[in-house]
Amino acid sequence: MADVNRGNRPLSPHLTIYRPQLTSMTSIFVRITGNALLVGALMVVWWFAAAAAGPEAFATANACITSWFGDLVLLGSVACLWYHLLGGLRHLIWDLGYGLEVEQAETMGLIMIIASVLLTIFTMIVT
DSSP: OOOTTGGGSOOSSOTTTSOOOHHHHHHHHHHHHHHHHHHHHHHHHHHHHHHHHOHHHHHHHHHHHTSHHHHHHHHHHHHHHHHHHHHHHHHHHHHTTOSOSHHHHHHHHHHHHHHHHHHHHHHHHHO
16 A cells, blocks of 8 residues: 655655855765865866877966966865865874764864964965
């Protein structure tokens, strides 16, 4: 017999029921930054391939990478790299069984965000 109440039951968990938490949002952004790193990696691969292809191809690729758009992509890649690295370290700490309490997990999330911004600024100043 068909379940006549199937459409009346609430879905659980649902995004409209739960508010976003810092730990879940930082974890989601670790995955997003991992995928975003592909854009910067493909840009660098294109630059190396153009260098191997010849001076005309290299001039085109180098002009793109050294333009404001290339600088923006590379800055984003540096920020994503630091954020993704710190997120991986946080998950490693969690896998060891430390920092799993709510306050500690949220503090680690804030530290991860602040440290990634500071490390990105430091990297851009040094380079």
